Amino acid sequence: MTDAARDLASFLTVSPSPYHAVAEAVRRLTAAGFVEQPADGPWVEGAGGRYLVRDGTILAWSQPATPGERPLRVFAAHTDSPGFKVKPNPDVGTAGWRQAGVEVYGGxxxxxxxxxxxxxxGRLALYDGRVVPxxxxxxxxxxPQLAIHLDRGVNQxxxxxxxxxxxPVWGLGDARDGDLLEFLAGSAGVDPSEVAAHDLFTYDLTPPATLGRDDELLAAPRLDNLASVHAGVGxxxxAAERDPGTVPVFVGFDHEEIGSDSxxxxxxxxxxxxxxxxAGGFDARQPVFARSRCLSVDVTHAAHPNHLDKHDPDHLSVPNRGPSLKVNAIQRYATDAPGAxxxxxxCRTAEVPNQVFVSRNTVPxxxxxxxxxxxxxxxxxxxVGxxxxxxxxxxxxxGVHDPALLSRAGVEFLSDPQ
Structure with a gap:
């Protein structure tokens, strides 16, 4: 495993929810000298690295001494991943099984x-206002899946x-005992009676691992889109260490998988x-925004060897050949020619190979x-992604090489004053 892939694997392992991913990003930024910009406090003046946290979203930037003089360069990703979220009343079950009530989160x-x-x-919200991870x-x-003996046509x-x-099942007994939240509160070291609400997600416990003859592939949960969050923080x-003449910014949004409307x-x-x-305030921002650029970074579809009929044959993306520029004629991706x-x-400055992804005309x-x-x-x-x-x-x-390639190109994008 490459050093970057190994570091990504560590990042994924400690980030089973958006809130944990934000906490790990904060840890890394703090170690690099960034300081917090409180969401509910006055603006921290002066040059230096800043970060702002709001729930499962994190913003971080390298702030110049004087606002409005430099173009903004934004690396944007998202912290959430598809899966299952626990319902407010989680204790369900039947036939002697205890189960957790969940709803589908994202696609x-x-x-x-x-x-x-x-x-x-995830997190527990307490009556006293505290939020506990x-x-x-x-x-x-x-x-549990139904046995094939009870569903003979399952493979069709x-x-x-x-x-x-x-x-999901989580034990045996009477579901009416209502003790999933009590169990979770105990694991978090809080009084169950003080838990007012929660945001909890299931996650796969299998750790990241390389596979392939030459260990050239990385199998892991939540690559979509923590691979991009990891690259963006790095x-x-x-870029902040360079003082590049731009204002480099990273943002990891929550709720992308459910539409971003929050x-x-x-x-x-x-x-x-x-x-x-x-940019120097609302009245001053227009010329700064006109010279600024955003990089939307989310994973893209690798060419599937068993389903090549789902891909455009002239725009295939393959692991370990660098990140892909994502293009769509009706602006489902925001790329245009000057941005490309x-x-x-x-990528050329960073000596990073890159590809272009376009969906097949028959596959939206x-x-x-x-x-x-x-x-x-x-x-x-x-x-890109x-x-x-x-x-x-x-x-x-x-691919094990793509995380490092993405981060290297990201540094140059954030540092590019042109």
């Missing part, structure tokens, strides 16, 4: 979560009802508020935070 590949050992992670890092839950087509078939730290999503006001301040040129210039593509940022800010935005297989699975696959 998860449901079948990939079956028969896996799952943990729980929680993580059960051992096999606690399992979504699996149909799952998310209300009935995706409830790129910001490296106070802490890309459609919310948080990034615009901070960038406006960095800026990205390719960054997904989207990213890129078009949302471009629409909200009016800043030229480019969409490293290729992965099994996107939105409980466990995805990428």
């Amino acid at each position: 998860a590949l449901w079948n990939s979560w079956l028969d896996r050992d799952l943990g729980l992670a 929680v993580r059960v890092d051992r096999p606690l839950l399992r979504i 087509g699996l149909t799952l009802d998310p209300q009935r078939h995706l409830l 790129a910001l730290i490296a 106070a802490t999503g890309a459609a919310g006001p948080l990034l615009e508020t901070v960038l406006t301040r960095l 040129a800026a990205w390719k210039r960054a 593509c997904g989207s990213t935070v890129g078009p949302i940022m471009a629409t909200r800010l009016g800043i030229r935005t480019v969409d 490293i290729p992965v297989l099994s996107m939105h699975s409980a466990r995805e696959l990428c």
